[in-house]
Structure formats: C-alpha cells, structure tokens
Amino acid sequence: MTHHPPGRGEFTPRQLAAALPDAARKLDPRHTIRAPVVFVVWIGSLVTTVAAIVDPSFFGFAIAAWLWVTVLFANLAEAVAEGRGRAQAEALRRTKQETVARRLRPDGGEERVPGPRLAVGDLVVVEAGELIPGDGEVVDGVASVDESTMTGESAPVIRESGGDRSSVTGGTRVLSDRITVRVTTRPGEGFLDRMITLVEGASRQQTPNEIALNILLASLTLVFLLAVATLQPLAAYAGRQQTLTVLTALLVCLIPTTIGALLSAIGIAGMDRLVRRNVIAVSGRAVEAAGDVNTLLLDKTGTITLGNRQATEFIPVTGVDEHELAEAAQLSSLADETPEGRSVVVLAKNRYGLRGREEGRVTDVTFVPFSAHTRMSGVDLGDGRRIRKGASTAVMKWVRAEGGRPADTVGPLVEAIAGEGGTPLLVAERTPGEPARVLGVIRLRDIVKAGIRERFAELHRMGISTVMITGDNPATAAAIAREAGVDRHLAEATPEDKMELIRREQAAGRLVAMTGDGTNDAPALAQADVGVAMNAGTMAAKEAGNMVDLDSNPTKLIEIVAIGKQLLITRGALTTFSIANDVAKYFAIIPAMFTGVHPQLDRLNVMGLASAQSAILSAVVFNALVIVALVPVALRGVRYRPTSAAAMLRRNLAVYGLGGLVTPFVGIKLIDLVVHLLPGIR
C-alpha cells in the first residue's frame, strides 16, 4: 500500500486563491504568448481598455474588466497546477536528511564525515539502523533497506552488490546487515535531486501534441476573427454598426478560450498525478506516450518473477560425484557477485559444508565475471583447471569448443528443470590434458509474483499486448510466460535483441513501453517510447529511461498507462466541451445583438436575453467563469476505466459535447437575469 501524506493531491478551492498572485504575474504578455488563444484575449483586453478610456461607458469598462479577468482566470489554471507540482516536489525533498557518514580510509580504517562533505568515489560503510548518506552503489554486502521515507512504500527492499539492485538512495535507512557503498553523486546533485528539479519544472516544455493542439486552436481563432470581421458589413447593412468593444467581446466568446486556458494545466496535472504514484517523468511527452501504448515489454527475472533466483539443488550427471559438482560450482562462484552466484556459494556451504569465500582459500586464480552476452561466469585456476557455469546453450558451446562432448543425459536434465519454470545452470570443467566435460546442473528457482496474472489480464482489457523478454532459455521462458499469462515471449534475448524487438514494434507503428532495472536494459529503455526504470536499478538504466518509479514496482506501468490515458481523455473531453461551448455561444448571442432591428431575428432570440449589451456582457462573464469552473476537472482528470477507445469516445462526446452545447444557454440566461438589472446596461 502506498501511503500519501494527508491532503496530498486533493484539489481545494483554497488552492485557487493561493495561486492568484502567480496568476497575476503571468499577465506578462511574454508569458501569455505561449498560449495563442489566451494571447488574443490579452490583446482584446488591451483594445477594449483603450476603447473604454477614449469613449467612456459603463458597458465599455465592464467588458474590458471582464476580459482582463478572463486572462487572469486562464493563468490561474496553470498557476494552480504549478503550485501543486511544487508542493509535490517539496514533499519529496523534505525526506532528505542530514547524515554523518562512516567513510573508509585508504588504509582500511574508518572516519566520520558529514554527509554533504562526501565526494564521488568515496566508500562508506552503513550498518543496520543507519541512514545511507548519499546516492551510490553497493559494492559489498547485502542489506534490507527501508525506503519508505522516500517513496512512502513501507516494505523493506533488498539492496545488494553486483546485481541489478545495487543502487541506493541517500536518506534511506539500512534495516539489517552491513553494506559498503560507493558514492556515485555529490550530495544535492543526486539523481532524485535532479528529478525533483524537473518536477518543479519552471521551464516546462510543451509537448508536440500540445503544440499541435495550440496550432489548431490558433487556426480556429483566425476563422472566428474573420467571421467577426465580416459581421460588421452585415451589421452596417442592417443599420446596426457594432463598436470595437462589442466585436472584441464577441470574438473572445467565440474562440476556444476554455481549452486554450486549461491546456497546460492538464499537462502539468498529468505529471503531478504520476508523482503522487511515486513515478517521476522526465517529460510530458512520455506521459502522453504512455496513454497510447500498444505494446508493453517486461523482463522476466525480477519483474514477472520475484527475481532473487536461488540455487536449490546440485544435480550431477552420471559418473560425477555430487560433492565434486558442488565444489566446482562453488569455485566458479567465489567472485560472482550476482544474487545467483552468491546463492550457489551459500548452497554449497550449507548442504555440503564447503567453506565459503571468506576463508580465501583460493589464490592465483582468474575470475571470469558473468555477462549477459556470454551468459556464463567461472574461474581459471592456477593449476590450469578451468570451470564454467551458465546457460546450457552457452556452456555446451564452451564444452565443444574445448574439445569435449556433453553427455546425452544432460539434455533431459536441463529440460526437466526448465519445463517447470526453473533456470538450469550447467557446470563444466576442463582439466589440463583432457577434453572439457559437463559435471552437472544447478537448479535455480524463481517464483512468479503473486497477482501478476490479474495485472496482465487488466492490461489486455486496456488493449495492450504484453511481451516477456528474457535472457533465459526457451523452455524456462515458456513455462513462466504460461504461468504469468503474458501474450508473447522472447527467450535467450541479448540486450540488442531487446532493442531490436522494440524497433520492430515501432516500425509497425506501435508505441512501446518497457520497464527495466539492469544495465543491460539501458539500450532498450532508451529506445522505448516509455522507458520506466526502477529506482532500485542501476544508474545506467535510470539515465536511459524517461521515467523512474521510486517504488521500483514493475507493474506500476499499468497505473502509468492509466494516467497517460486519463491525460489524453481529459484533454479530448475539454477540447470537445470548449468548442461545443463556443458554437452554442454563437447562436445564443448573435440574435440578441440584433434585437429590435428585424422582427424575424427577434424570433431567433429564443433565450429572450434582455438587450444586446446585456447579452454580450453576460456571454463574456460566462466565458470567464467556465474556465474557473473547469479547473478542477483539468486537475483531477476525467475518470478513466479500462474500456474500448470507441466506447470511451462515445461517452465523452455525449457528456462533454452535449454538455458544452447546453451550458451556455442556461448559464448566459442566468447571468443575463442579473446583468440586465445593472444601472449602466442598456
């Protein structure tokens, strides 16, 4: 369960009042010009103000004042959204605490230094109960860490050296054991710090979609400008030449001010909703892309499965003694800092009493570290003996290359483990003067996460196809894919394969999202349209993606997609509302403008508005109030449910299209009932 500080994310009218000073500052035309529609209103305000001064009238001043109010309200939406974003960023920042670090000296001793004085590359020791002084990577040890100060998530997480869970964040607390951390960023310049700065986003970039919509709105504005301009000759012909004030007011009522005013607030609110779910997006563009994602790529180990793959059994091939296999497996893992490698050492020690690495009994050896490319790790001993362990295809290949021939019994053994979703690691050795031979298999066990099947079913309902990509063998992959219920899977994938798969999907016109935590995920995270890196993952992964999940929960993507969809739907709904509104206003005001000129036109004044002036002013007031009334919708977002896009569209057209058509008639009429009583209105 995610815990949110009280009130976090709720919208209250007080926020509107609090944002007023910011909104007033945004009256600066250099700011307003970013939203063309609002800028047109700004010019209109100026024009009507001048007109009112030159030829003073109550009506003239009233219109000018309300046009300024319209611009202010338009700014208000954005100011509120930004204010909420800042509050959110503050909440993240407050969690940072001052610490005293236990820095390791080159001579092996320890010294105490204040956290902020740490430098990149420093090694610090952190033990149970202590705060981690800065962002870094665990270089030694395993510990459970409480990251709830940062994420609100209360379950402790495991952080360990070597694997994909080696990165730790400053200000989080070690709960058990002892780790050595290499500081990777200067305090205050950590990854999270940079992300927070981004969230505060004084310099938020418009997304390509927003720019496109703004261009559309600007074109609409131009069309209405022409429509209003051509109204004048008609009006003159009818003997009712209109003043500049009336024409400007009419223009403002007709152009899509509502969506023009709310557009940027909708975007900011989308990113803000993500932050509330502990996801930080680098760009608004990523959030939008999330709303349109077609394909979701997930890796197996650690995402679909729990990821702490543990060795549970050593199974020797016929003719090899169990102890011999265990000893070789352990030797090959002494320097293997991956969770898999460590678990092999532990199993050998616990079950066969073989001494672990602490004893340092092996000297004169070269370790071959694991890589996702070779899919092997191992050791070359001083006496010429060489041991390898790894994925079966990789080790079989090595055995053949070293002149050996794997026994026939190896195949079935491997398949049996893989068939039930386990990962078989083959162990092989070569002694000088003899061909290489397979000694046996290590069974690694991993467990599919609880509830993941339901999550995938939900994604399916959203119309998103899921692909599991793994470096593991095809049989294991198939077994896990079946159990988890993913749509497709790809086995024995290298980092390049992952990226290639994304490229292919994109070439077919699909938007791809991917979650990952490992350094070998980085290229794919960078290539994906939505790349969500786990905060617990490696720095490379975090730098490559365009979102970071502070909770390191790979299924968070479902929520991210929902938030993205909600953003797109909200924008669509409010655009529909805004334009329907404008069209309705046209029919509401025009007849009223010509009352008394043509009896036939009078009949069109179905609303029975009191007078031309009253009708125009009421429309302007309504136009301004609608913006404020819709701020909560823009910030909270239109509700999203996983249904088909067509059903969603139908519903929104009905609600926001019809609503947009009807409200002006009701609203303007109500305002007119009050406005026509004003003494200065004719």
Ligand SMILES: Nc1ncnc2c1ncn2[C@@H]1O[C@H](COP(=O)(O)OP(=O)(O)OP(=O)(O)O)[C@@H](O)[C@H]1O
């Ligand atoms: N420490 C290790 N030593 C030797 N072989 C290993 C080690 N760890 C994993 N392997 C083997 O290498 C294969 C590929 O590992 P890789 O990390 O690329 O993918 P994965 O972890 O299996 O899957 P995923 O991509 O879902 O994380 C594993 O399936 C396993 O067979």
Ligand SMILES: [K+]
């Ligand atoms: K309008």
Ligand SMILES: [Mg+2]
């Ligand atoms: Mg992996």
